[in-house]
Structure formats: C-alpha cells, structure tokens
Amino acid sequence: MNPRALVSLALRSLWHRRTSALLTVLTLGLSVGLVLSVHRLGRDARSSFASTVSGTDLLVGARSGPVNLLLYAVFHVGDATNNVSWKSYQDVASSPEVAWTVPISLGDSHRGFRVVGTTAGFFDHLRFGDHEAMRLASGHAFTDVYDAVLGARVARALGYKVGTSLVLTHGTGVMATQQHADKPFVVTGILAPTGTPFDDSVFVGLDGIEAIHVDWQSGMRLPGQSVSAEEARHADLTPKTITAFFVGLNSRLSAFSFQRAINEYPDEALLAVLPGVALQQLWSIVGVAEQAIRAIGYLVVAIGLCGLVTTLLSMLNERRREMAVLRAVGASPATVFALMVAEALLVGMASCVLGLVLLYGAIALAGPWLAQAAGLRLALAPPDAAEWALLGLVLASAFVAGCVPALVAYRRTLADGLQARL
Amino acid sequence: MSRASTILETTNVSFAWKGQPDLRFPDIRLLRGQSLFVHGPSGCGKSTALGLLAGVLLPKAGTIRIAEKLLPASQPGRDRMRADGVGYIFQQFNLLPYLSVADNVKLPCRLSRRRRDAAMQAGSLNDEVDRLLAALGLEPDTMRGRVVSQLSVGQQQRVAAARALIGSPTLLLADEPTSALDADARDAFIQLLQGECAMRGISTVFVSHDLSLARHFDDAVRLGS
Numbered sequence: 001m002n003p004r005a006l007v008s009l010a011l012r013s014l015w016h017r018r019t020s021a022l023l024t025v026l027t028l029g030l031s032v033g034l035v036l037s038v039h040r041l042g043r044d045a046r047s048s049f050a051s052t053v054s055g056t057d058l059l060v061g062a063r064s065g066p067v068n069l070l071l072y073a074v075f076h077v078g079d080a081t082n083n084v085s086w087k088s089y090q091d092v093a094s095s096p097e098v099a100w101t102v103p104i105s106l107g108d109s110h111r112g113f114r115v116v117g118t119t120a121g122f123f124d125h126l127r128f129g130d131h132e133a134m135r136l137a138s139g140h141a142f143t144d145v146y147d148a149v150l151g152a153r154v155a156r157a158l159g160y161k162v163g164t165s166l167v168l169t170h171g172t173g174v175m176a177t178q179q180h181a182d183k184p185f186v187v188t189g190i191l192a193p194t195g196t197p198f199d200d201s202v203f204v205g206l207d208g209i210e211a212i213h214v215d216w217q218s219g220m221r222l223p224g225q226s227v228s229a230e231e232a233r234h235a236d237l238t239p240k241t242i243t244a245f246f247v248g249l250n251s252r253l254s255a256f257s258f259q260r261a262i263n264e265y266p267d268e269a270l271l272a273v274l275p276g277v278a279l280q281q282l283w284s285i286v287g288v289a290e291q292a293i294r295a296i297g298y299l300v301v302a303i304g305l306c307g308l309v310t311t312l313l314s315m316l317n318e319r320r321r322e323m324a325v326l327r328a329v330g331a332s333p334a335t336v337f338a339l340m341v342a343e344a345l346l347v348g349m350a351s352c353v354l355g356l357v358l359l360y361g362a363i364a365l366a367g368p369w370l371a372q373a374a375g376l377r378l379a380l381a382p383p384d385a386a387e388w389a390l391l392g393l394v395l396a397s398a399f400v401a402g403c404v405p406a407l408v409a410y411r412r413t414l415a416d417g418l419q420a421r422l
Numbered sequence: 423m424s425r426a427s428t429i430l431e432t433t434n435v436s437f438a439w440k441g442q443p444d445l446r447f448p449d450i451r452l453l454r455g456q457s458l459f460v461h462g463p464s465g466c467g468k469s470t471a472l473g474l475l476a477g478v479l480l481p482k483a484g485t486i487r488i489a490e491k492l493l494p495a496s497q498p499g500r501d502r503m504r505a506d507g508v509g510y511i512f513q514q515f516n517l518l519p520y521l522s523v524a525d526n527v528k529l530p531c532r533l534s535r536r537r538r539d540a541a542m543q544a545g546s547l548n549d550e551v552d553r554l555l556a557a558l559g560l561e562p563d564t565m566r567g568r569v570v571s572q573l574s575v576g577q578q579q580r581v582a583a584a585r586a587l588i589g590s591p592t593l594l595l596a597d598e599p600t601s602a603l604d605a606d607a608r609d610a611f612i613q614l615l616q617g618e619c620a621m622r623g624i625s626t627v628f629v630s631h632d633l634s635l636a637r638h639f640d641d642a643v644r645l646g647s
Contacts, residue, residue, distance in 0.1 A: 005532045009521075016520030321515045327478060328512065329585070330505020330533040332498055 001335050010342035013322075017315060024311045024347055028304035029354025032394055035297035036359040036387060042290040043386075044378050048129065049283055052196045053246070053275040055127030057255045060084065060092065060262055061244035063269035066278040067285075073104065073244040074275070075197045076114040079172065080106065083241035088268045092247070095261075097254050100125050103245040105209045108180070109172045113154045115202045117209030117239075123149070125248055128194045129377065138162055139189030142205050145233055148185040149203040152193040162187050166202070168212060178221065180212040183229040195376055207237035247272070301394060305401045308347055312340065312405035323413050337410040344402020345395065352391045356383070427454050428490055429592055429625040430475065435484035437470055444482065447471055448643055450627075454592075457616065457626040459639035466646030468629045472595045475627060477504050489592050505534040509586030509624070513598040516582030517570040524566045527551045527584045530591075537589025554584040558614050575602045576611070583615050587622065594619060594626045601630065612638045 001009075014021045053059070053074055061069045062082030071077040093101040102125050105117035116122075120141045123134045139162040142149055150160055160166065164187045170178040185204060193199055211232040215222050227235065249255060255274060262272035323336055331339075360380065367378045383391070430452040438444045445467040452458050462468055473479035474486060477493050477500030486493045488507060494500050504510075509530070517526045528547060531538035541550045552562035558580040570578065579599055586594055596615070600608040612628075616638060619626050628639060636642045 001533050009532075012520045012525075013518075322518055325512070325516060325518055328476065328504075328510035329530045330501055330508070332501035334498070335501075335533075 001331065001338075006335070006338055006342055007346070010339055010346055013339070014343055014346060020311050020315070021347060024308050025350045025354060027307045028301070028347065028351035028394075028398075029358065031297075031300040031304035032351050032355025032391070033358030033362070035294070035301055035390060036355050036383075037362050038290075038293050038297045039387060039390065040359060040363070040378060041376075042287075042294060043384070045290070045376055046283055046287065048195055048376055049286070050276060050279045051129050052279060053126065054129065055125070055131050055248070056246045056275050057249040057252060058247040058259055058262070058272045059244060059275050059278070060247060060270055060272045063271040066271070066273040067282050069244065069271055069273055070275070070278040070282055072106065076106070076201065080243045082269075083243055084245065084270065085241055085268055086239050088265065088270060089242055089245055091267075092245075092262060092265075092270075095258070097249050097251070097258050098247060099250045100248040101245050102126060103206060103239075103242040105206055105239060105241075106243040107172065108168045108170060108209065108212075110154075110166055110168050110202045111158060113151070113157075113200055113202050114172060115168055115204060115209075116198075117204055117206045117242075119206060122203065123191075126198075126246060128196045128198070132194075134194065134198070135192040136189045137192040139187070141189055142203065142208070143188070144186075145205060145207050145211050145237070146183065146185045146229065147188040147205065147208070149189040149191060150187055151191050151199040151201045151203070153199040154202055155187075155190040160187050160190075162190065168202075168204075170216075182226070183212045183232065193371070195371070206239050206242070210237040210239050211235070301397075304351070305394075305397050308344060308398060309401045309404050312344060312402065313408070316405050316408060319409070320412065323409055327413050333410050333413045336413050337406045340406035340409050341399060341402040344398050344406075348395045348398025348402075351398070352394055355391070355394075428452070429454050429456075429488065430458075430627070431487040431490075432475075433485050435474060435481045435486060437467070437474055437479060437482050439470070445470060447474070447484075447645065450643060452593075452625050452627070452641075454625060455620060455623045456641065457619065457628060457639040459636045459642040460627060460629045460645060461631060461633055461636065461642065462645035464631060468631075468645055469597055471645065472510075472597050472627070472629060475593070476508055476510060476595055477501070502534075505530065506536040507592045509588075509591040509594045511579070511582045511586050511594070511596040511599040514575065514578075514602050516585070517573075517578055519571055521570070522566070523555075523568045523570060523573070523581050524548065524551050526570060526581055527554060527588055529585060530588055534589065537591065539589075541589040550588060551584070554587055554618075555581075557618055558584050559610070560584075576607045579603065579611060580614070583611070583618075587618055587624065590622045590624060592625065594624050596626065596628045598630050599628075600635070601632070608635070609638075 059069060059073055061073055062080060062084055064081050072080050089103055092098065100121060102118060102121045106114060108115040123141050127133060137152065148166060154160070165184045166187065167184050168180045170180060185208065214232045214235045215227045249258060259272040259274065262270050326336055363378045363380050367380070370376045370378060428451060430450060432447065432450045434449065435447045436444050447467070450458065460468060460471065470479065474481055488503065494503060528551060531541055531547060541547055544550060552566065555562045555565055560577065560580050570581065573581065582599070600611055603611060612635065
C-alpha cells in the first residue's frame with residue numbers, strides 16, 4: 001500500500017475512534033505543552049537572568065568571591081565584607097581604558113527595600129535584558145542631595161508617587177531600626193519595570209548617602225552631635241568608601257587584561273568580575289530547580305506516551321476483525337504493522353501541534369502578566385533547536401510506542417490466518 | 423489464456439494448527455470460470471482450507487498452484503498474489519467500519535495496481551464501483567456514501583461481494599457468505615454472485631455447511647471423512 005493511502009486509512013481509522021483518539025491527543029498534547037512551556041520559561045528566565053546586567057564590562061568590589069560580589073552588588077543579597085576606598089575607585093576610573101564607571105554604595109534601606117547610593121550615570125550606563133536602557137516611567141533622575149528615584153516594584157508596593165517624601169533606615173534587614181528621620185528624601189522619579197533586582201531598589205545620590213551619615217561614625221549616631229539637613233549640604237560630601245562599581249571599557253577586547261590589572265591592584269585587595277560569567281555561575285546554582293521541573297515535565301510526557309500505548313492496545317481486540325479483513329484483501333502483515341504505527345505517529349503529531357498551540361497560547365495569555373509581575377519577557381519566537389529536538393523526541397517515542405501494539409497485531413495476523421478469533 | 427486453463431490445482435495438501443492433528447485435504451482442480459462447492463461439518467477445516475488457498479497459511483505438505491503458478495514461498499509474494507488475484511468474502515463483518523461503502527469496495531484497488539488498472543478499464547473507479555453495486559442489487563446513488571454500520575447484514579454481504587469482485591481477480595474465495603442470510607436472500611445472493619463471476623470468468627470456491635446450496639455450483643467436494 002502506498003504511503004498516502006496508508007495515512008488516509010490511518011486517519012479515517014482514528015476518526016472512527018475519535019473519542020479515545022482525541023482524549024489520547026489531549027493527554028499527550030497537554031504534557032508536550034507543559035514540557036515546552038517549562039523549557040521556554042527556563043530558557044527565557046536564564047537569558048533574562050544572564051542579562052540582569054548587560055552593557056557592563058566589569059563589576060569591581062572588595063576581594064571576596066565572584067558570586068558573592070554579584071549577590072550583594074546586583075541582587076542585594078547579603079552584605080559586602082569590605083568596601084572599596086574612594087581613592088582606588090578614582091584610580092581605576094581614571095585609567096585610559098575606562099569609558100565610564102558607576103559607583104554604588106549600599107547599606108541603607110527603606111521599609112525593607114535596599115537603598116542604592118549611586119550617580120545619575122547609573123541610569124545612563126547600566127543596561128539590562130537585550131541592552132535595554134533604564135527608563136524613567138515618571139519624573140526625572142535625582143539632581144538634589146535629598147532626591148530619590150524608585151524602582152518600579154518599590155513604587156507599586158508602597159504606593160509612592162513623584163513628590164512623596166521618605167525616610168531612610170540605617171542598615172538593612174529586620175535589625176535595622178535607626179531612622180535617618182532628620183534628613184528626609186523626596187521622590188523625583190520612578191523607573192519603568194526592568195525585571196531585575198533594581199526594581200526593588202531606592203536610588204539616591206552618593207552625596208545623599210554621605211549627607212545622612214555626616215553626624216555618624218562606625219554605624220552609630222555620634223552622641224551630642226546633630227547636623228541638620230541644610231547644614232549637611234555644605235559639608236564635604238565626597239564619599240570615603242563605596243561598596244562596588246560598574247565599569248564600561250572603551251574596548252571590550254581589553255576586558256580580560258583590565259580585569260587582571262584590577263585583581264592585581266597593589267594598594268587594595270580588589271576583585272573584578274565579568275558580570276556575564278558570574279551570572280552563569282550563579283545560574284548553575286539556581287538552575288537546579290529548573291532542572292527538577294524539567295525532569296517532572298519529561299515524566300509527564302512519558303505518562304502521556306503510556307496512555308497512547310494503553311489506548312492502542314485496548315483498541316486491538318476490537319480491531320482483530322479489521323486486521324483479518326485487511327489481510328484478506330491482500331494487506332501484508334507489514335502493512336498491518338505500518339498502519340498501527342502510522343496511527344500512533346499521527347496521534348503523536350497531533351499532540352505536538354496541540355503542545356505548540358498551548359505553548360504559544362500560554363505565552364500570548366500569560367506573557368504580559370509575567371512581564372509585569374516578574375519582569376520576565378517570554379519570546380513569542382518560533383521553536384528553537386532544543387524545542388524541535390523535543391518534538392522530534394516525542395514523535396520518535398510515539399513511533400516506538402506504536403510499535404508495541406503494532407507488533408502484537410503483526411504476530412496475531414500471522415498466527416490467526418484469516419480466522420479472526422472474536 | 424485459453425478458455426480451459428487451470429486456475430486452481432492442489433495436490434496432497436495437509437496442514438496442522440499448533441498442537442493439533444494434521445488436516446488432510448482432497449485434491450482440487452478448478453478450471454477458469456468454474457465454481458466449486460466445498461462442504462463438511464463444523465471443524466473439518468473449511469476455513470483453514472480457504473486460508474491455505476489465499477496464501478495466508480502455509481501448508482505443512484503438498485502443493486498449491488494458482489493460475490498454473492506455485493504459491494510463492496515468501497510471505498510478501500503470497501500477499502501480492504492474493505491482492506492481485508484473489509477476492510475473499512467472510513461469513514460476516516467483512517467491512518472496515520471507518521470506510522464508506524464505496525471506499526470499502528475500492529479497498530483492493532489500494533493494495534493492488536493490477537486490480538486497480540483492471541477496474542478502470544471501462545472508465546473511472548467510481549463508475550466500476552457503481553456498476554458492481556448495481557449488479558449486486560444495491561442502489562448506487564443511495565449506497566455509495568453510506569456508513570457501513572447502517573447496513574443490514576444482507577447489504578453488507580453484497581458490498582463485500584462487490585469488493586471481492588472489483589478488478590476481476592482470477593479466484594473468488596467465499597467462506598460461508600450466506601450463513602447469516604435468510605433462505606430467499608441466500609439464493610438471490612448466490613445467483614447474483616455466480617452471474618457476475620461467470621460474466622468475468624472468475625473461478626469460485628464457495629464453502630458452506632449447507633448442502634442444499636450445492637445445486638448452484640459446477641462441482642462439489644466434501645471435507646472431513
């Protein structure tokens with residue numbers, strides 16, 4: 001029988017059994033859709049994660065570990081063990097290879113959100129995602145000492161708008177109880193969502209951080225001394241130390257040599273990391289959860305395939321008659337085998353199509369919400385190589401699954417002759 | 423091919439189902455256009471005999487020649503021989519439930535180019551289907567597209583006969599095709615079948631336990647002792 005006739009026969013046979021065939025396609029298609037979605041989510045989460053900091057060539061902090069530096073400087077998890085002196089920062093910043101630097105100073109918070117002391121250059125130079133620039137959804141960047149810019153989630157969570165006044169808290173976490181109540185800040189701008197930890201940050205100028213600490217020493221308010229907000233403006237607001245800084249180089253080619261130069265900086269123990277590399281290292285820790293979900297997805301597909309085998313096998317008894325008829329009109333046992341496998345493959349194909357429909361449906365429906373809530377942008381892109389491979393694997397498995405009932409049918413047609421035992 | 427060429431010839435054929443005693447079959451010789459009635463009690467091996475003639479089962483000993491050629495030794499060869507040269511009618515449940523009446527009749531043409539070409543000699547395949555349905559007493563216009571599960575047993579058997587005859591095979595094997603029909607329908611069915619076979623020069627082996635049908639056939643042979 002030629003392949004076209006075989007496929008048309010298989011299609012009609014499936015249509016005849018459309019209830020169980022559709023249920024099988026539904027089971028398998030849902031599981032394929034699940035695995036595709038998990039894969040797509042993992043892939044896009046990884047790339048979104050890996051591009052938390054993009055357009056930055058080096059991240060420099062006091063010497064610790066690359067992941068550690070990344071965690072406290074970018075993800076605001078944990079605290080720096082040491083600071084970087086302003087002199088060293090100035091030294092590196094004035095190197096001829098350097099195009100720009102953005103210093104950050106951490107250690108304060110506002111109602112649980114980290115405060116990042118930085119320069120206006122932060123909004124100009126730092127990139128996230130696909131080299132997207134930070135964008136202000138409203139207002140403008142800080143210009144005054146007591147100006148603050150809010151990350152998107154901070155503004156949403158606290159209901160702050162441009163013009164809202166806020167007080168910073170000394171320290172971070174639950175132990176932070178001392179307020180910088182004497183020097184309140186005013187919101188001048190709110191950032192658009194970026195899907196990075198910066199959405200959870202409050203940005204102020206480095207001079208602002210200095211100003212609220214002029215009457216402090218070693219993390220304590222100096223007793224008996226009190227400098228008012230106005231007086232503090234006139235103090236020397238050049239920081240003595242910063243927490244870390246981002247570096248953009250004139251040429252990316254010099255990244256490795258410049259990284260080595262910083263790591264061998266003679267006056268202070270500094271650490272420079274390539275953000276992309278450190279992010280990948282961090283992902284290899286975080287990614288375990290993704291692997292686990294993916295494994296569960298594969299198991300679900302395996303269960304779907306078992307359902308396919310079960311359905312085809314359970315149909316087999318009612319189909320003995322059909323096999324005998326096909327044999328009588330001249331079909332070889334091989335044709336009977338091929339017909340059964342073709343049916344399994346058609347179910348597999350329909351399931352793959354359903355899986356893709358579910359994937360793109362989910363992206364279209366949940367995509368905007370995910371971008372809003374988690375800053376995770378899901379690409380409505382055609383399947384990538386890994387997804388095609390996955391669909392191929394499903395088809396190959398459907399083929400193998402179809403071989404089981406096909407083999408039973410094949411052996412029966414040989415043994416039964418034309419007497420279909422009912 | 424001369425008018426008197428031998429279509430079917432068996433010598434000393436025997437067969438054994440697994441773990442059961444040998445079945446020995448009488449020698450048969452059937453000329454072109456002749457019909458043979460095979461009868462015998464239940465369990466005497468009537469269906470087995472047809473399985474052997476159709477090349478689905480292999481004899482334990484003896485030879486079977488169809489159109490003066492030995493049945494091919496290979497399974498694919500015998501399947502091809504059956505697709506090209508043999509029409510087969512079962513006692514019941516002859517039709518694929520998921521195909522229409524017309525598609526059921528055309529089924530052999532999907533498996534055999536020879537049958538397809540022969541069926542299309544007088545025009546299109548659909549014309550031949552209509553012609554056969556009409557010849558077997560079925561109204562083509564109302565029957566063609568019908569779902570086979572809606573047909574009566576008698577109608578199903580006629581559709582099965584049309585399928586067995588399409589593309590004019592050399593040999594028609596019928597395994598108690600009338601046992602589910604009442605007496606009137608039985609005689610009408612056999613007469614239509616025989617008329618069509620005679621017109622096309624198809625030889626027939628008709629198996630039944632009902633000896634009263636023997637009068638419709640040129641020759642008769644009894645299986646079992």
